[in-house]
Amino acid sequence: MSAERREELEQKIKKEAxxxxxxxxxxxxxxxINILQATKKAMLKAVRGLVVKPDYLLLDALSIDTNIPQESVVHGDRECAAIAAASIIAKTYRDRIMELMDEFYPVYGFKENKGYGTARHLEALRLYGPSLVHRKSFLSNYS
Known part of the structure; x- marks a missing residue:
C-alpha cells in the first residue's frame, strides 16, 4: 500500500473509529527490552490510552499483559479490518516521527526510508556513524 493511500485511510479510520x-x-x-517486548509495551500503552475502554482485544499475532480478554490473530492485519486499521494508524504515526527526525538528521534519509536499512541509510551510517536516535539493536543487524 502506498504512503498516500495509507494516509487517506488513516483519516477515514480516525473519523469513523x-x-x-x-x-x-x-x-x-x-x-x-528488545523489539518484541517494546512492541507489547506500546500496544498496552495504546490500549490504556483509549477513551472508550475495550471489552475485547484483537491483536496481531501477539498477546499483552492485561486482564482484558484478547485474541491473537496470526497475520491479523490481513485477516481482520480492526487490526488492519490499527496497523495503518501505527505506521502513519511512526512515519511522521521519522520524517521529523529527518529534519534533525537529514544525512540518513529518514524522510524517504522511514528508518529502514536502505542503501543510502547504510552508507550514511558508514560515513557519519549513528545518530542519537538510532537503535543499537538496529545497528547490530548491519555491522
Missing amino acids: TAWAVGLVNHKEIDQ
Missing part, C-alpha cells in the same frame, strides 16, 4: 490511540516507546527502551 469509536476510539483510537497510539502507544509509544523510544529507541532506548527498544534496546533495553
Whole structure:
C-alpha cells in the first residue's frame, strides 16, 4: 500500500473509529527490552490510552499483559479490518516521527526510508556513524 493511500485511510479510520490511540516507546527502551517486548509495551500503552475502554482485544499475532480478554490473530492485519486499521494508524504515526527526525538528521534519509536499512541509510551510517536516535539493536543487524 502506498504512503498516500495509507494516509487517506488513516483519516477515514480516525473519523469513523469509536476510539483510537497510539502507544509509544523510544529507541532506548527498544534496546533495553528488545523489539518484541517494546512492541507489547506500546500496544498496552495504546490500549490504556483509549477513551472508550475495550471489552475485547484483537491483536496481531501477539498477546499483552492485561486482564482484558484478547485474541491473537496470526497475520491479523490481513485477516481482520480492526487490526488492519490499527496497523495503518501505527505506521502513519511512526512515519511522521521519522520524517521529523529527518529534519534533525537529514544525512540518513529518514524522510524517504522511514528508518529502514536502505542503501543510502547504510552508507550514511558508514560515513557519519549513528545518530542519537538510532537503535543499537538496529545497528547490530548491519555491522
